[in-house]
Amino acid sequence: MDCTHAQTLLDTYLDQELDAVRNSEVEEHLHGCARCSQSYQDRQVIRQSLKTESLYFKAPADLQKRIQRSVRQAAKAEAPVGWFSWSWIKIAAPMAAVALVVLMIVPYFVGPSSDELLTQEVVGSHIRSLMVNHLADVPSTDQHTVNPWFNGKLDFSPPVSDLASAGFPLVGGRLDYLNNRPVAALVYQRDNHVINVFVWPSDSSTQSSAPIKTRQGYHVVRWASSGMNFWAVSDLEQNQLAKFIDLLKSSAGNSPS
Amino acid sequence: MTQAFDIQFPKRFVDSPQAPEYSLGKSRVGNKTVGGVVLTLGRQDKLVRFEQAILPHLNAAYNLARWLTRNEHDAQDMVQEASLRAFKFFDGFHGGDARAWLLATVRNTCYTWLQQNRRSQLTTAFDEEIHSVEDDTMNPSALALKSGDVEMVRESLEELPDEFREVVVLRDLEELSYKQIAEVINAPLGTVMSRLARARGRLKQILCSRLKEKA
Numbered sequence: 001m002d003c004t005h006a007q008t009l010l011d012t013y014l015d016q017e018l019d020a021v022r023n024s025e026v027e028e029h030l031h032g033c034a035r036c037s038q039s040y041q042d043r044q045v046i047r048q049s050l051k052t053e054s055l056y057f058k059a060p061a062d063l064q065k066r067i068q069r070s071v072r073q074a075a076k077a078e079a080p081v082g083w084f085s086w087s088w089i090k091i092a093a094p095m096a097a098v099a100l101v102v103l104m105i106v107p108y109f110v111g112p113s114s115d116e117l118l119t120q121e122v123v124g125s126h127i128r129s130l131m132v133n134h135l136a137d138v139p140s141t142d143q144h145t146v147n148p149w150f151n152g153k154l155d156f157s158p159p160v161s162d163l164a165s166a167g168f169p170l171v172g173g174r175l176d177y178l179n180n181r182p183v184a185a186l187v188y189q190r191d192n193h194v195i196n197v198f199v200w201p202s203d204s205s206t207q208s209s210a211p212i213k214t215r216q217g218y219h220v221v222r223w224a225s226s227g228m229n230f231w232a233v234s235d236l237e238q239n240q241l242a243k244f245i246d247l248l249k250s251s252a253g254n255s256p257s
Numbered sequence: 258m259t260q261a262f263d264i265q266f267p268k269r270f271v272d273s274p275q276a277p278e279y280s281l282g283k284s285r286v287g288n289k290t291v292g293g294v295v296l297t298l299g300r301q302d303k304l305v306r307f308e309q310a311i312l313p314h315l316n317a318a319y320n321l322a323r324w325l326t327r328n329e330h331d332a333q334d335m336v337q338e339a340s341l342r343a344f345k346f347f348d349g350f351h352g353g354d355a356r357a358w359l360l361a362t363v364r365n366t367c368y369t370w371l372q373q374n375r376r377s378q379l380t381t382a383f384d385e386e387i388h389s390v391e392d393d394t395m396n397p398s399a400l401a402l403k404s405g406d407v408e409m410v411r412e413s414l415e416e417l418p419d420e421f422r423e424v425v426v427l428r429d430l431e432e433l434s435y436k437q438i439a440e441v442i443n444a445p446l447g448t449v450m451s452r453l454a455r456a457r458g459r460l461k462q463i464l465c466s467r468l469k470e471k472a
Binding site: 055074 | 304407450461
């Protein structure tokens with residue numbers, strides 16, 4: 001190491017900020033070079049003279065209070081924002097982004113609700129019954145023929161009503177499969193419109209009903225009463241269907257079968 | 258002009274982060290730490306954290322401001338203004354070296370003030386080239402500083418240009434590491450090294466000529 005190089009490193013050496021290799025190189029040079037050694041000693045003397053307490057200006061005693069006062073005032077001035085703080089943004093923004101993505105993605109995985117799925121199933125079942133000439137397993141207009149026919153085929157007895165006098169004659173009954181279980185399908189007719197009424201026991205005994213839904217041109221109505229789920233589906237006009245359902249509800253209440 | 262330094266910076270001060278004096282992520286009353294993120298609930302909490310981080314370094318802040326303004330009253334104003342500025346931007350401070358962070362703010366505040374108040378001084382300040390090389394004609398033994406020469410040392414240091422004076426103050430009075438100084442003056446380590454070398458060379462020259470005058 002020559003003098004020029006050593007001189008440029010003297011201060012870093014003095015401050016002990018050199019890496020080990022260069023540190024020993026400078027050290028070695030200083031041993032053999034009186035001139036650099038002298039200027040190193042000069043630096044030490046100067047630094048020593050700087051490290052006296054009287055050159056360090058300590059903050060006046062009241063400065064801290066003065067600063068605390070003004071900072072607290074500044075903090076109060078920030079007050080109108082109330083609970084809202086920009087620091088929340090750091091947390092809220094990513095959370096909002098994640099929530100948005102979840103809201104967009106989840107429907108793809110979760111798919112339609114179970115209610116919607118069952119509606120589709122009911123409509124599908126209704127259409128199939130019209131398609132394959134398999135409307136009824138037991139074609140009969142007599143409720144006392146249709147009802148006993150289900151004995152031994154289902155673990156419940158579906159309420160069958162005779163509404164012929166009201167213009168909704170019974171056509172028959174058949175077994176169907178909905179909602180992962182065998183169900184009773186009761187077939188009524190109004191002019192040329194077929195009404196399928198699917199019946200199976202409900203878990204709860206509460207009365208409930210849902211508004212009419214329309215899928216592919218078919219109206220679907222569901223309700224629950226006396227421990228049974230009812231799903232009626234037909235291409236019949238909505239008013240007529242509603243009238244039919246009212247009749248069905250009242251007759252089922254009157255005549256336990 | 259900047260001298261080229263072919264120096265591989267020792268790992269020691271490149272990689273090792275300064276141990277944070279105030280770890281703001283630690284649980285404290287009013288803070289909730291969730292996965293390393295500090296939820297700051299309300300301004301009261303911010304105020305408390307700010308005071309805990311900043312107030313211990315008021316002496317350092319004042320000392321730097323005092324050496325840069327060379328005036329007691331202006332120095333106090335600078336520290337107060339810098340504290341307010343620091344409080345305003347405290348949300349951007351994510352723990353780490355609070356002292357270096359505060360000193361950087363104090364320095365910026367002082368330079369803004371210096372530009373407005375002492376424009377002429379700043380422009381004449383930086384003639385690095387003149388005495389950047391070690392002066393061989395100077396008699397080394399002239400540096401016989403005695404303990405009674407404090408006033409002379411103070412005057413010599415005040416005579417240094419701001420850019421030189423601040424690195425000497427930060428290193429020899431405040432005893433910051435090169436890495437911390439680099440953070441405060443917002444410059445690379447190489448600049449810190451060369452500026453310190455030149456500042457001390459210049460200081461030595463000033464001291465020598467004053468000692469000669471005295472003799």
